[in-house]
Amino acid sequence: MQVVVSASLREQHERYKSAHARLWNGPASKLALVEPVKVVEDKASWPEWKRQQVYFDSHVSVWRSVVRSCLERLASEMRASVGKGRPAKAIILEVLDKFPGVSFAELKGPRRDRGIVRARQVAMYEVYTQRDDMSTPMVGNLFLRDHTTVLHAVHKIKAMKAAGEPVYPLDEGM
8 A cells, every 4th residue: 555645735734833823822733734645556456347348248239329329310300490480489479469468578577467377378388389399498498487387388278278268368358
């Protein structure tokens, strides 16, 4: 075994002793330098399985190549789908045209009035359904909301449409 002592540790200890003497008006006589010991282990003492090069079975290599090719394919599909469809802001402004008195700032704001919440939910639904390349966290970031809020809005508007309920205020006289 070899013992390695750091010179910078000695310097640090000397600075500490001088600061202690200045602050407490006396020498730091009780302070002793405790030097860390770095143990260098010989690789000959390692077990046999740690000393040898590890070769994977063929099924592991095949699995890694399959996963790598799938990830590359998914990445290329995602790159190809970016930018498809209308801009999200255009979709939101189209929804806001059908909700009089509600602004884009109110959609992003903290208010939870019935009209604002409905407009926010419809806008989230429209952006999510029209933009296949946007995930729920991405849609939530547009509205300064969580992805679970987007999921709730999408499920609620789908249920309303399935039940035949009006979604826009012009349809129901809100």
